[in-house]
Amino acid sequence: MIKPPQTKVGIGVTEALDAIPDGLIVLDGERRVVFCNREARVILGLEAEQIVDRSFSKVCRDSSLNWVLLEEMIEAGRNGNVVLRGDAVGSVFVTLRRADPTGQSDGHVIQLRDLAVFDHARRKAEGRRDPVATPGAADHRIRPDFARQRSISPWLDRMLSRGERALVQGARVIITGESGVGKTEVARHLHAFVAGATDPFVAVNCAAIPESLFESELFGYEKGAFTGASTDGKKGLIEAAEGGTLFLDEVGEIPLPLQAKLLSFLEDGVITRIGGTRPRRVNVRVISATNRDLPEMAEERQFRLDLYYRLAVVNMPMRPLRELPEILGYLVDRFLAAINKRRSVPLVLDEDMRARLLAYDYPGNIRELWNLIQQISVLGVDEDEMPRRLMALAPEEPPAQPDGQPDLSAGLDLRAAVAEYELRIIKDAIRIHGSKRKAAAALGVDIATISRKTRNR
């Protein structure tokens, strides 16, 4: 790895490069990464050990950005700019330059700029505000950093690799699992993994389209096809996904009569708009998702089994959040960090609230966790305002000494032993009464005393 020299002002060049707001990656002639600064690590969503001294294509593979275009430019020996999309950040403006313009050595410098920062600066300069965070938009602020999450959860890593392999080989994938487990995010990730940066990702929520409009929405129509149809005709969502990915969310909700038409498209890749006669070939990759049991629906004749087989060559059953404790712990911290970016006073979870968050079983999965963290951010961590869902949950206590006494064999002096015993009583009271305020009233002390004695404990 390159050892950067000291500058005259006494700070190392590495520190200086870490301080700039752009990401910087340097490759040697073998396409190995010899340097990357802090912002590059943030944009890639990877740690230094996962980047430096490794082959660039391996790093690209681990990061959630879709690097195909950039790798092509490097191979072709071209300088240039390209916009890449990723999971951890939105769009990134990437500039590629040969490190040695004389062409004698074959290294490259890659500069990465998070376009969201520029959007924000431009809005500020124009006196406009950033878009107001509606609940839906707020959801999309936090793109899952799958690269990090798969390094934490071997199960998630295996599952995503399965989907990636399937799509690379052209097999159709169905993502199943409870609502809020991240099926749509996984579909976006798979799309980004195989598609070009400008290829469309068209998500269709099959449950949200009224049955009477389903066919025209999906397949489009020719002019004058039916009363009320636009005079110019209209492309359907399948055609809109040409060259990219059609994501059929809640695919179990497709009306039965339409299932035959979809099946026929999946078999030959050809559609005919309503009112038209001309068959049109459409080249799209199809990913679908459902929280229903499609084989069971097929037995009850609500879903065509032949359509199921066409859609579900490879199945990705996503686990509910309660079965992924390692991801839950990580997401609590990540969502907290995201919330704190919007707050002037950072939200800090005390041990009790954190334990409740980790003990809850999240029927609404990741969506519900994000909702809860936002709620806590607004209502505060005062237990009287605690979301009801968490109220009932007493965090698990470490096993007490059999007689309820502090462990004197651990060498505690009298003061420490009394303090520990007192803390145990306070925690028991909080658990029994459901909040610090109520515990304080029951124990006859004020809330400040309880807060002080339980702080960081």
Ligand SMILES: Nc1ncnc2c1ncn2[C@@H]1O[C@H](COP(=O)(O)OP(=O)(O)OP(=O)(O)O)[C@@H](O)[C@H]1O
């Ligand atoms: N791995 C993840 N990391 C961080 N956030 C995530 C992750 N997966 C999902 N989310 C967030 O959780 C919310 C729900 O995700 P998503 O819409 O993908 O779930 P879903 O399974 O498709 O839900 P539904 O079945 O209701 O459509 C979104 O706000 C999404 O950004």
